[in-house]
Structures are given as C-alpha cells and as structure tokens.
Amino acid sequence: MDKKEKIDAIIAKFKGKRGATIPLLQELQEVEGYLERETISYVAAETGIKIADMYGVATFYSMFRLKPQGRHIIKVCKGTACHVSGATAIFHAIQGHLDLTDVEDTTSDGKYTLMEVACLGCCSLAPVMMIDEDTHGKLTPDSVGKILDRYE
Ligand code: FES
Structure with missing residues (x-):
C-alpha cells in the first residue's frame, strides 16, 4: 500500500466519526513519522474537519510532530x-x-x-x-x- 492509499484508508476509517481527531492524527503520524502539512490539508478537505482544529490538536499534544524526526x-x-x-x-x-x-x-x-x-x-x-x-x-x-x- 502506498502513502496515499494508507492515508485514504485512515480517512475512510474515521470520516464522520465524532471525536476522531486524535486517533486519526495518531494513525496519520504513523504513515510518515510526522504530520506533513500537505497531508493535514488533504485530510481536512476529505473529512470536513477544520484545518485549524487539526493543527490545534497537533500542536497541543506533545505526541504529535509537525517535522520529520531522526532515525x-x-x-x-x-x-x-x-x-x-x-x-x-x-x-x-x-x-x-x-x-x-x-x-x-x-x-x-x-x-x-x-x-x-x-x-x-x-x-x-x-x-x-x-x-x-x-x-x-x-x-x-x-x-x-x-x-x-x-x-x-
Ligand atoms: S525520574 Fe527518571 S527514570 Fe524515573
């Protein structure tokens, strides 16, 4: 499964579910090791979750990374x-x-x-x-x- 297929599978799993932002971001982060800006924008458009809400959660919790991490x-x-x-x-x-x-x-x-x-x-x-x-x-x-x- 390539990156887009993985992201689309995550979207399908969480789309329309209330309170899904944290688990959705956790699974997205596992795809690349961090949350890419383009991925957040794409997922926001596909799920209807506001980009500001996604960034709000991603920047509030220390478990989320917005930059690549080291090996x-x-x-x-x-x-x-x-x-x-x-x-x-x-x-x-x-x-x-x-x-x-x-x-x-x-x-x-x-x-x-x-x-x-x-x-x-x-x-x-x-x-x-x-x-x-x-x-x-x-x-x-x-x-x-x-x-x-x-x-x-
Ligand atoms: S305080 Fe450092 S291991 Fe417990």
Missing part, C-alpha cells in the same frame, strides 16, 4: 529522580555533542531527535535516557557522547 529518538528523563541527579546537565551535554540549539530537536543529518520526557520508570538508574528502545542510566555529561557515538 534515532533520544528521550532524556526529566522526572524528579533524574532532575535531582543532573538531567539538565545531561540534556545540555547531548545538545552540545549533537550541535543542537534550544530551538532544534533534530540533527541536520537526520540521525537523532532529542526530547525530554517524564519518568521512564527506572529511577534507580538516574539520570537516565533512552535511545530508541535502549535504556542508558547513571549518565554523566562526559559519558553521553561515547554512548551516542555507538549508534549508526
């Missing part, structure tokens, strides 16, 4: 245990290693997307980050670069 997703825990163990310094060390600014969350080569998340459920390893499905704990600002360099 690897880095989730730095900012929960209480990690926060008091230096999560902010870890986050800044990663930004520095990847040459990211505060307004960029994805590296220019598309390798990494960096995000903050709430507790990852392994507080005894604080401070913690996940890269894709891998958990890395007891981090220090000096250790994160070596970990990041292991990923292709």
Whole structure:
C-alpha cells in the first residue's frame, strides 16, 4: 500500500466519526513519522474537519510532530529522580555533542531527535535516557557522547 492509499484508508476509517481527531492524527503520524502539512490539508478537505482544529490538536499534544524526526529518538528523563541527579546537565551535554540549539530537536543529518520526557520508570538508574528502545542510566555529561557515538 502506498502513502496515499494508507492515508485514504485512515480517512475512510474515521470520516464522520465524532471525536476522531486524535486517533486519526495518531494513525496519520504513523504513515510518515510526522504530520506533513500537505497531508493535514488533504485530510481536512476529505473529512470536513477544520484545518485549524487539526493543527490545534497537533500542536497541543506533545505526541504529535509537525517535522520529520531522526532515525534515532533520544528521550532524556526529566522526572524528579533524574532532575535531582543532573538531567539538565545531561540534556545540555547531548545538545552540545549533537550541535543542537534550544530551538532544534533534530540533527541536520537526520540521525537523532532529542526530547525530554517524564519518568521512564527506572529511577534507580538516574539520570537516565533512552535511545530508541535502549535504556542508558547513571549518565554523566562526559559519558553521553561515547554512548551516542555507538549508534549508526
Ligand atoms: S525520574 Fe527518571 S527514570 Fe524515573
């Protein structure tokens, strides 16, 4: 199934259903890994959902992305245990290693997307980050670069 067929199938599944905007956007995001502007416009026209409503939902919930994401997703825990163990310094060390600014969350080569998340459920390893499905704990600002360099 190509991209348009997938999108049309999602539209058919949710068209006319009340309160379908969130699950519809979730399924659309799975098609490309983010919500493309053209896709939102197309789906709005086909479903009758207002574009402003779709953008309102897409920008309100952090689970939605309006830009492409990297091949690897880095989730730095900012929960209480990690926060008091230096999560902010870890986050800044990663930004520095990847040459990211505060307004960029994805590296220019598309390798990494960096995000903050709430507790990852392994507080005894604080401070913690996940890269894709891998958990890395007891981090220090000096250790994160070596970990990041292991990923292709
Ligand atoms: S607070 Fe970071 S894993 Fe729980």
